[in-house]
Amino acid sequence: MKRRAAAEAMTLVADGMTLGLGTGSTAAHFIDLLGEAVRNGLSVKGVPTSEDTSRRAEAAGVELIEPDETTVIDLAVDGADEVDARGDLIKGGGGALLREKIVAAVAKRFVVIADASKKVAELGAFPLPVEIDRFAYGLTARRIREALVAQGLPGDIALRHRPDGAAFVTDGGNLVVDCRARRIHEPALLDGALKSIPGVVETGLFLRMAERVIFGTADGVEVLRPPAR
Numbered sequence: 120m121k122r123r124a125a126a127e128a129m130t131l132v133a134d135g136m137t138l139g140l141g142t143g144s145t146a147a148h149f150i151d152l153l154g155e156a157v158r159n160g161l162s163v164k165g166v167p168t169s170e171d172t173s174r175r176a177e178a179a180g181v182e183l184i185e186p187d188e189t190t191v192i193d194l195a196v197d198g199a200d201e202v203d204a205r206g207d208l209i210k211g212g213g214g215a216l217l218r219e220k221i222v223a224a225v226a227k228r229f230v231v232i233a234d235a236s237k238k239v240a241e242l243g244a245f246p247l248p249v250e251i252d253r254f255a256y257g258l259t260a261r262r263i264r265e266a267l268v269a270q271g272l273p274g275d276i277a278l279r280h281r282p283d284g285a286a287f288v289t290d291g292g293n294l295v296v297d298c299r300a301r302r303i304h305e306p307a308l309l310d311g312a313l314k315s316i317p318g319v320v321e322t323g324l325f326l327r328m329a330e331r332v333i334f335g336t337a338d339g340v341e342v343l344r345p346p347a348r
């Protein structure tokens with residue numbers, strides 16, 4: 120299903136494009152397919168959203184660039200952890216949310232690829248990742264908890280750890296707090312409240328950003344085009 124979604128996104132790629140390359144297992148399918156196309160003569164440049172993606176794209180033979188003020192990203196393709204009916208997303212399961220959001224926000228088109236299991240009626244069953252600065256992170260975590268409770272959500276948060284027990288550190292050197300909000304009724308309000316906390320670097324709420332979401336299903340693809348708001 121992930122591969123099908125990635126293959127459909129490949130139909131949006133044209134020669135000469137600069138592409139934002141997402142992170143995660145679904146984005147990895149896209150990068151592999153892109154590598155195949157490059158070997159068959161396609162000429163594109165990629166802006167990776169994580170060190171993992173950078174390594175994968177390099178191995179696939181995709182030319183990578185360091186973006187500067189003049190860079191135009193024609194199309195960014197990335198996965199998601201949850202997608203609601205409006206095309207709003209939770210991302211950051213892989214911890215790349217900050218770079219993913221920087222790239223998605225500047226891209227002319229941001230296209231999400233996902234397997235059909237990522238579709239939800241309301242965001243929040245997947246714990247919302249929030250990237251925070253390391254300095255006094257306990258104080259920032261406390262304020263995140265308070266912000267969740269103020270929105271009527273459970274203040275159930277956990278600092279993310281790696282499988283070996285060490286704190287998970289993002290490519291940018293920050294920490295990640297996962298918020299088990301369960302049902303986020305007002306994602307924009309929550310996003311604003313979290314981002315107003317000094318120490319919060321970025322949230323995994325990607326709201327009104329996706330131009331379309333391509334779901335790979337058991338026998339094809341389904342495309343969600345977010346309604347105008």
Ligand SMILES: O=C(CO)[C@H](O)[C@H](O)COP(=O)(O)O
Pocket residue numbers: 141142143144145146197198199200209210211212213214215216219
């Ligand atoms: O946001 C992400 C990484 O930070 C990924 O896109 C998200 O976690 C989905 O991953 P996968 O495609 O492996 O299900």
